[in-house]
Each structure stands twice: as structure tokens, then as C-alpha cells.
Amino acid sequence: MFKLSLYPLHCMRMFLWLALLLPSLAVSQSRPPLPADYYEKFQVQLPVGLQPTDSVGVARALQTVADAVEKLEGEAQTRYRISDTTQLASSYMMRALAALVQNRFTDYHRYRRMAMRLQPSPIYILPPTLVPMAWSVAKQRVPDEASAAFRPALRLALRQQLDSLPALTRLDLLNSQKGAYLPAMTTLVRGELRKILSVAAMRGNKLTYSAAAGFMRMGFSGPFYQRHRATVEQLLYELDPARLVDEEAQIPMRDGVKLHGLVYRNGATSGRVPVIVSLSPYPGGSEATQGNVFATNGYVYVYVDTRGRRKSGGSFFPYEQDAQDLYDIIDWASKQPWSDGQVATTGGSYLGFAQWQAIRQEYRHPALKAINPMVAVGFGVDFPRESNMFYSYILQWATYVSGRELNSAVFNDAPFWNGTFWQLYKNRLPFVKLDSVAKLPNPFFQKWVSHPDFDAYWQGILPKPADYAALDLPVLTITGYYDDDQNGALYYYRQYMQHATAANRGKHQLLIGPYDHGGAQWAPRAAQAGLPIERAAQVPVYRQMLQWFDWVLKKQAKPAWMLDQVTYFETNAGRWRGASSLQALTKDTLRLYLTPQKQPNPKRAGLLAMQTSVPKKTQSIRYIHDVAQVLDSAFVFATPRPYDDSLYMTSAHNLVFESGPLPRAVTVSGALLPRLFMSLNVPDADFRVTVYEQTADGRSMQLATSGLRTRYRRSATNPTLMKPGKMERLDFNNNFLYVKKLDAGSRLRLVLEVQNTPMYERNFGFGGVVAQERATGPRLIETTVYTGRKYPSRVDVPIGE
Secondary structure: OOOOOOOOOHHHHHHHHHHHHHHHHHHHOOOOEOOOOOHHHOOEEOOOOOOOOOHHHHHHHHHHHHHHHHHHHHHHHHHOEOOOHHHHHHHHHHHHHHHHHOOOHHHHHHHHHHHHHHOOOOOOOOOOOHHHHHHHHHHHHOOOOOOOOHHHHHHHHHHHHHHOOOOOOHHHHHHHHHHHOOOHHHHHHHHHHHHHHHHHHHOOOEEOHHHHHHHHHHHHHHHHHHHHHHHHHHHHHHHOOOOEEEEEEEEEOOOOOEEEEEEEEEOOOOOOEEEEEEEEOOOOOOOHHHHHHHHOOOOEEEEEEOOOOOOOOOOOOOOOOHHHHHHHHHHHHHOOOOEEEEEEEEEEOHHHHHHHHOOOHHHOOOOEEEEEEEOOOOEOOOEOEEOOEEEOHHHHHHHHOOOOOOOHHHHOOHHHHHHHHHHHHHOOOOHHHHHHHOOOOOHHHHHHHOOOOOOHHHHHHOOOHHHHHHOOOOEEEEEEEEOOOHHHHHHHHHHHHHHOOHHHHOOEEEEEEEEEOOHHHOOOOOEEOOEEOOHHHOOOHHHHHHHHHHHHHHOOOOOOOOOOOEEEEEEOOOEEEEEOOOHHHOOEEEEEEEEEEEOOOOOOOOOEEEEOOOOOOOEEEEEEEEOOOOOOHHHHOOOOOOEOOHHHHOOOOEEEEEOOOOOOOEEEEEOOEEEEEEEEOOOOOEEEEEEEEEOOOOOEEEEEEEEEEHHHOOOOOOOOOOOOOOOEEEEOOOOOOEEEEEOOOOEEEEEEEEOOOOOEOOOOOOOOOHHHOOOOOOOEEEEEEEEOOOOOOEEEEEEOO
């Protein structure tokens, strides 16, 4: 594996820091926890009509916003208990940002240190405060930025920061930063500020918490780029003279449309090299930060905007035309004077989906030599349908990618979206009306929700079995245990393994670790999905991907990190392991059977028991929930605190089962499978099952969650309504794969609930088209769960070595 050395004296420093921190931690335990909606209530008023070109007005507004943020975060830290170290680090970082824009440098350095101690950056990630830190040091030495002495002071301070970068990743970090200080970035920053102010104007000239953070960042970055961008860029090239060439291209498609491409090359390379291509609907403006890394590692990187995005011609409709466009892009790239004729693809999420389009037989180009889909969206599998249900976020994303540029300010406006979702939910309106409630009509959203089944629309876009059978290219799939699109990524992997020939199956590598959607795509931070990850898992994924490309395209040595066909991380054990297949991860199965027996627990009087033996006699458990009931907004929007079980243990709307303590440590190795024998009083309902580990010291951690719309219990393509009163086995088989060592003494908990949340379409149980239904009165979902030898409701826990 990619080995990283600890910083000198790191452990001793951490011990001393904890010793200093312990008294304050003791005091904080007496405070109430930070309210779940604390930040959503924040608003700060801006002057009416403020424009990004009004530098004086923006500067004044920055002071007002920074004051409000400092007050908010100061009260959060002094009046409440913040047990989540990730959230506490974020709070300190916000205070540091507010202090920076107000030139309170002593506070800035103090808050920055606290944030970095709580959540240190891995050595392969540039600390986000590195350049602002250098600016603050220079500003303390030379307060007047306009003086001739400031530029040398900034260069000196920045060089000291950059010289401290670890040798292992220094060149990659320097070349990535060259992409962040291109001349175009000044315009990009100003554009982002304009978007923030535009959305604020629509909200009564008020900034939300996330918008305030963006306003401060852009408000600081704008003047900095204008005054010092060239100085930073010059220094980066002095430290590493590799000349990087970035060019724009207009790439012709077969129908006459031209797509906008960005080409990144190493100016010092005169020969032909392999080309790496990405097709993306996300014109963010910072593509060079990754493109430069490819260019300085022996490749040409071509980043292409999908139709209708940025400067690309045509019109954009997500997911529908990427296959034929990728063929034409690959054809163009393979024939350029800097190309050796080999083309591979890379990218995550939508960019991962697009790569699976490129392998469809009718659109597969002979120059395509390898694909590297990361966290790939499974269109119709996990987006915009998840567990065969539509969810509210799909409109948020559809709005984000509508038009030429990213609608980032609207996309990030959490209070607006939560308010929109709440209005639909509170008024029991049909899900199909969501874009009307938002006052953002969207054709993408409307087309998707008109296809509730996994029908010919979705299947016509995804690769067919014959496409996988004919695929003989090297494939590197990357995903994470906390990746929102893990089911999509593994859908393609499993389809390939099912239909490919035995010889070709050996060409597909899978890398999976404790990463979220962003972390699995390039360089995971020390915390993923709000949880700290072990040191051994903190590896630069992009380096592993580059080594794989070197192996398959340049015939270099096989990467050492590839331990077998599947390379996976065992969490809570701190080690990477290999397996020949996903099936080989599982060596045994622990079966926990549901019972109606009460389990004593001070937090929940109605806690039920799970046991390892099959209950002898048939028994039943009744569960009734009014799915039309409007639950409390503080409950439905609450984000669970790390390791806290309060939300589900105190809820009156679910069933909770708990096992006895594990007699010995075991490793969960795969996707848990709850299998429940149930009957309903209605022809259809939506359920969710979530499984948690409850450690001996009281920490609760999610292991799996899966939804189920009962009409799809047998097939996503051919729905079959339930017969009221008839018992059937329901398999909750949409859980994520997870590998984790459970310590002796841990218990497992299973939570069963009718899904009733603003975050999903609400199934009122009528049996019609769910997205078009509404309720005008109570809708009771009466459920009976059966247990016993004849109806052994249970959860199957896959166990590894």
C-alpha cells in the first residue's frame, strides 16, 4: 500500500494538546448539546442592491457578515456542547475565516490551529488555509498591501509554507496549485460572488449560513487574486519549473455540434503520450487543479463539457446523449498530435456513469483502452431512483445543472431546499408538484418522475448484458463504504462480473475503503461522512489511479496496492486486504432473529430482542403508523450526531430490536440482508430498515440502511401490489457493502419504520402512481411482523475471516 510516515513528535504533541484541552472538555459536558437547527436559523442582512463590482460596499458588508459569524460561532462554542469533532473543527474554521477578513490575525492563527488540531489534513492534501496563512503573516509584517515591501513579504511567507510540504506529494500539490492560480480564476471568483449576491437578493438580501461562508471566502479571494495571483503563480513555477499548457478546444460531434474541451499538457514533453478523458456536466472552473497532475505524470488530460454546458453547443438533457458523444470525443483525442493513440477515461459520479456509456458496443471506440469509473451513478438504480423510490434531492441536483453554468448558490441554499421539501410534505401534496412548490419548473425532474418503474427508459440508457460480455478492457472501479452512489458503482461491477467471460473478469479491479462520495474520487480527507478514518486508510486515491494507468497503458509494474481482484479496507482493524471477488469476502453468516420479547433499556421501554436461535413458536408484532401524519420538523430534519442513538431510540414512529452482546470480535464483510415476514392492510407501502452497531461503551454507528417499496419486492421492472392481510417475505436488499470489525461486547440494533419524511416521495398506500398521489386525511399503515420457525424474520450479517 501507499505508505505515509507520521510527522515527528506527532503523538507527543497530540498528548500535550489533549492535556490542555481536557479541562475545557469537562466544562463542555455540562452544557446542552448544540440544537440540530442552530445554523439554519442564521441570517445576516446585506445592503439592498449590493453588487460584486462595488468593492467598497462589499468590504463593508464583509465586516458585518464576519461580525455575525463570529457571534454565532462564539455562542455555539460557549453556550452549547459540540461533541462532533468534525463540526467543532468546522466551527473554528468559520471563526478563522471571519477573523481573516477582519484582519484579526492573532484570532485567525488561534482558531486555525484549533481547527487543524481537531481535524489535521493528510499530507497529500494542501491545507486549505496555506495561502491565507502566508498572506496573514505578510500582512502582519507589512500592513500596507500597496507598498513595495509587501510582495517580497508575501513571497517569503508563502515560500516558507510551501517548503514545508512533504516531499512525497510536494510536486503534485505545487502543480495542482498552478491550476488554482490561472488568470481566469479572478473572473471565476467574481462570478461566484455574483451568484451568491443574486440568490441573497431573491431572499430579501439575506445570507444564510452557507452563503455567508461563501461570501467571506469570495470576498477575501477576489481582492487577493486581483492583487497577488501573479505573484503566487510565479512562485509556484519557481519551485517547480514544469511548464503546463492549458488549451481550449472545440471538439466536433457527428451531428455538427461542437463540445468545449480543456486540454492539459506538459509543455516539456515533446513525444506522444496516452490521453485521459472526462465528460462532465460540472463546469466548475477549477479543472486545471487535477488536469495539471495528470499532465506532470505523463498524460494529456482532456476535460469536456457535456452538451449545452459552458461553451459547448447543443442542449443538455442529463444521461441521454453521452454514449455517442464520448465516441466522438475519443475519436478526436486519439488523432491529436500529442496522442499516442491510446485513450482512457476517468472521473466520478456523473463522470463515472459516462464511462460506462463508452463501453456500449454500438458506441465503443477502438482507441478506448481502459476505464476508471469512480463512485459511478447508476442511472435509474440509485439516481434519481433509490430503492425504487424518488427522493427530493433530485430536483436540487436538476436545478444545479440547468443552464450553461452551475447554479451553485441556489444548490447550496439549504434553508430554501428544506423549506421547499417541508411545504410539499406538510401539505401532503403529490411529489410531482415539487418543482412547482419550488417555483423552479424542471423538465429533467418531470421526465424522471414519469417513469416510476425500472422500465425501458432507464434500461435503454444503461449497458446491456451483451455489452458487459464483450468488454475486454481493463477496468478500475473505485467506491467507498459511505459513498452515496455505492449501489450504482457496484451495480456496474456486478453486472460485469455476471456477464463477462472468465478471462475478462480478471481485468476488473475494485478498490473500496471508508470513503464518502467526494473522498473516493481524488484525495480523502481525515474525516469521511463526518467520521474520522484510520491513518492506514488516509491514502491519495488519485496516486493509486495513476499507478493503475501506468500499469495498463505504459506497461509499468503492477501497483503494490492491488492485493487481489478486490482491494478493500477493514475498518476498526486498520488494514488493507485483498479478495478474489465480493463473494469471497464472506466466510460465514450470523443470523439474528427478531422476537417480540422486551429488552430492558433505560432509553426505550418498548425495545424488542433479537437472538441467534430461531424462535420456536410463531408470534407476531403489530406496528401501526399514520403515513399522512406530519411529523415535527425538528425531528425530520435532524442530523444524527456521531455515535448518538437518541433520534431512533426515542422515536414513537418505529420498531427497534436489539441483540445480545457479541461474545467475540467478528468482522462484517459484505451487505447485511434483513428478511422480514410481513403483512399489510394496504396494497403498497414504503419501509426502511437500518442496522446499527451499539458498542459496549455506548456508541451507536450505522452499519446498513435499505428502503423497500413493497410493490417492487419481486421485481423493479414488474411491480406487484401486496394483497392486504397476506403475509409475504420482504427482503431489504439495497444495503451498502461494508467491512468493519465489531468488537466483543457490541450489540446490533435493527430499526424498522414506515418511511415518512420530506426527503422522499411519500407513499400513502393507495397502490397507484405514488408521485401523483396525495392524502386529505389519516392513512394508517398497519403492519404485522411474524417471527418463529415457520416465519423466521431475521437479519443476515455476513461475516469474514
